[in-house]
Amino acid sequence: MSFFRNATILGGAQIVNILLALVSRVVLSRALGAANYGAFGVSTNAIGVTSRVLSLGSASASQYFASKPSVSRSAVVGTSFGLSVLISVFALGGQYLFLSLLQDLLFPKHPSGMQAVLMMSWSMPFVVLAMNLGVMLIPMKKVRAYGILQLLSGGAFVVPCLILLPFLPPLQAAVWAQIVVWASVLGATLWFLRGELRTMRWSNELAIDLLKFGFRSWPNVCLSIGIASFAVLLGARFLTPIELSLFVLAMNIVEGIFAPHGSLGALILSKQASDAAAGDAIMRMMRVSVGLFLCLFVVLAVTGYWLIPLVFGTEFRGAFSVTLALFGTGVSHALLKTMGNAFAGAGRPGLTTGALVVEVVTLVGMLHVLGPMGLWGVVLASVGAATWGVITGLIQMCSLYQARIGDLLLVKKNDWAALRRRSAQLKRAA
Numbered sequence: 001m002s003f004f005r006n007a008t009i010l011g012g013a014q015i016v017n018i019l020l021a022l023v024s025r026v027v028l029s030r031a032l033g034a035a036n037y038g039a040f041g042v043s044t045n046a047i048g049v050t051s052r053v054l055s056l057g058s059a060s061a062s063q064y065f066a067s068k069p070s071v072s073r074s075a076v077v078g079t080s081f082g083l084s085v086l087i088s089v090f091a092l093g094g095q096y097l098f099l100s101l102l103q104d105l106l107f108p109k110h111p112s113g114m115q116a117v118l119m120m121s122w123s124m125p126f127v128v129l130a131m132n133l134g135v136m137l138i139p140m141k142k143v144r145a146y147g148i149l150q151l152l153s154g155g156a157f158v159v160p161c162l163i164l165l166p167f168l169p170p171l172q173a174a175v176w177a178q179i180v181v182w183a184s185v186l187g188a189t190l191w192f193l194r195g196e197l198r199t200m201r202w203s204n205e206l207a208i209d210l211l212k213f214g215f216r217s218w219p220n221v222c223l224s225i226g227i228a229s230f231a232v233l234l235g236a237r238f239l240t241p242i243e244l245s246l247f248v249l250a251m252n253i254v255e256g257i258f259a260p261h262g263s264l265g266a267l268i269l270s271k272q273a274s275d276a277a278a279g280d281a282i283m284r285m286m287r288v289s290v291g292l293f294l295c296l297f298v299v300l301a302v303t304g305y306w307l308i309p310l311v312f313g314t315e316f317r318g319a320f321s322v323t324l325a326l327f328g329t330g331v332s333h334a335l336l337k338t339m340g341n342a343f344a345g346a347g348r349p350g351l352t353t354g355a356l357v358v359e360v361v362t363l364v365g366m367l368h369v370l371g372p373m374g375l376w377g378v379v380l381a382s383v384g385a386a387t388w389g390v391i392t393g394l395i396q397m398c399s400l401y402q403a404r405i406g407d408l409l410l411v412k413k414n415d416w417a418a419l420r421r422r423s424a425q426l427k428r429a430a
């Protein structure tokens with residue numbers, strides 16, 4: 001199956017996922033209100049970031065070696081599964097060690113968020129196992145299965161949440177619904193890999209290679225996957241509960257808009273790992289994406305002022321201006337994820353570390369200065385840090401592909417022609 005066809009499948013799955021996630025956010029905003037919506041968002045971000053930090057880069061390693069035709073599929077599945085079980089147990093213990101640190105640094109103004117983290121912590125193995133095993137579906141040519149996992153991650157929340165709301169306080173209902181999502185994704189992943197799991201075997205040599213690659217890519221994984229979450233986590237201590245809810249909702253909207261593009265990251269890693277000449281296709285995708293991002297911004301600017309309070313409630317009207325301001329961070333993070341996956345697929349996962357370190361260091365520094373200003377101080381810090389990060393990443397990308405900035409960002413005439421040809425080929429193959 002071609003790169004373009006796979007990209008279309010994943011992009012389509014994520015568009016449906018956005019709609020499902022939107023329904024979830026509406027249910028959450030109506031159930032929790034502006035007082036607790038932000039606290040729940042911080043708690044799920046905390047679980048997400050700590051799961052990436054404590055997984056030691058093992059997910060990237062699993063996908064990278066699963067993309068190599070020379071590596072036995074039974075060995076990579078068996079070894080990755082065994083390491084993932086061990087790492088998930090390690091992550092569970094590490095999560096509990098971090099709880100006091102999280103409470104002191106991130107939740108002094110948001111005790112309900114800390115309560116949610118405490119309720120979620122035991123499910124850390126679900127998150128790590130699903131993450132490590134799910135990324136192998138794409139290199140194993142199970143793109144549709146990977147798309148279904150994306151749908152589950154966005155759509156499995158609403159039903160259990162609505163079932164639990166009449167019987168539990170809203171925050172507890174939301175927490176248990178989120179745990180159901182993680183468990184469902186893990187269960188579906190194991191089902192899709194059931195054939196490979198039956199024939200899996202352990203390889204000591206491959207285990208060492210997986211650990212080495214994981215440690216090399218670990219800094220980037222910590223930073224890139226949690227990069228949008230850092231602004232929420234580090235900014236929370238400067239915000240009131242209402243301000244935090246507006247900021248989290250705006251960040252959720254921006255992340256939802258860019259979710260179809262983000263889902264292509266795993267596809268890019270596998271494409272680059274298996275095809276040394278993939279640079280032209282990846283650069284074209286970046287250029288076309290930038291053009292589409294501009295169109296999305298216009299649509300958001302025209303419709304968002306009316307839609308956001310209509311959909312999420314009048315309490316969240318202030319999220320519109322914050323969403324517009326944070327749109328630039330979404331563009332920056334989407335491009336950084338593309339570049340980071342291209343670097344990892346080229347066997348150089350540390351190449352983008354500079355860009356990610358620049359963003360995080362800038363974010364910490366700007367939050368120290370601007371955070372006391374409140375909501376808009378945190379917004380300005382987020383946008384400024386993302387801008388510096390993507391500029392550094394673009395320089396690294398130009399160095400890797402021997403290209404100019406315009407080759408990465410400015411749409412060319414033949415890009416649209418190539419896109420039309422690919423679309424026509426896809427229709428004929430359907």
